[in-house]
Amino acid sequence: MNILFICRSNVCRSPLAEALLKKKFADNRLNGEVRSAGFESFHINELPDDNIVNLAASRGVEVSGRARLFTKDDFIRFDRIYAMDALGYNDAMEMAESVEEKEKVDYLMNVIVPGKNRIIPDPYHSGVTDCESLYTLLDEITDELIEEIKASE
Numbered sequence: 001m002n003i004l005f006i007c008r009s010n011v012c013r014s015p016l017a018e019a020l021l022k023k024k025f026a027d028n029r030l031n032g033e034v035r036s037a038g039f040e041s042f043h044i045n046e047l048p049d050d051n052i053v054n055l056a057a058s059r060g061v062e063v064s065g066r067a068r069l070f071t072k073d074d075f076i077r078f079d080r081i082y083a084m085d086a087l088g089y090n091d092a093m094e095m096a097e098s099v100e101e102k103e104k105v106d107y108l109m110n111v112i113v114p115g116k117n118r119i120i121p122d123p124y125h126s127g128v129t130d131c132e133s134l135y136t137l138l139d140e141i142t143d144e145l146i147e148e149i150k151a152s153e
Contacts, residue, residue, distance in 0.1 A: 082105075
């Protein structure tokens with residue numbers, strides 16, 4: 001299973017989700033690619049946000065990589081594409097060229113609250129406390145994703 005997480009700038013939410021799920025793939029010996037991407041070009045090649053990196057490291061999770069843009073090729077490489085918010089969801093849906101590509105895109109929150117299309121708040125400008133809330137939420141969601149993947153294998 002290949003999974004891509006998308007958000008605006010690919011420096012907070014999506015890299016943290018990527019890191020959490022990568023670790024869980026390894027811990028559960030699951031095969032697949034886990035990556036993240038964004039839609040804003042002004043953060044391309046930047047490292048993830050320090051607050052996210054430090055918080056995750058304190059919990060044994062390594063957040064690494066550099067911000068990159070979502071591309072049409074991502075529809076080919078990934079089985080599921082999870083958006084953090086409506087902007088990312090809408091941007092991905094606009095780039096999709098077929099029903100099959102559109103079916104790969106969903107709101108990440110729908111993993112734990114199906115069909116509600118809720119967003120995952122961006123802590124980029126709000127500080128460490130919101131980063132901790134984000135970590136807890138993404139940890140819960142990625143646990144559920146692991147259970148879904150294991151059940152489908």
